[in-house]
Amino acid sequence: MAIARKHxxxxxxxxxxxxxxxxxxxHHQERLEGLDLVVMSRPAASQASNADLLASLSRHWQRLRKQCAPSPSS
Structure with a gap:
């Protein structure tokens, strides 16, 4: 994992x-099995609180689960 010095x-x-x-x-690993992930930061991330960052990451993990979930076949 790498975070750019400019961020x-x-x-x-x-x-x-x-x-x-x-x-x-x-904390979300069980629900994200089988995925290779790249986490990229933004410059504002270094100024955000820990709680804000954890909440943001949690929302991202949920969105990824929905996008990668198998669609029900009709």
């Missing part, structure tokens, strides 16, 4: 973003 200025901010992404993925 999070120092190592502390980059490591926090990576740690939160890993933690969120671990």
């Amino acid at each position: 999070a200025g120092n190592a502390v901010q980059r490591n926090r973003l990576k740690r939160l992404a890993r933690e969120s993925f671990r």
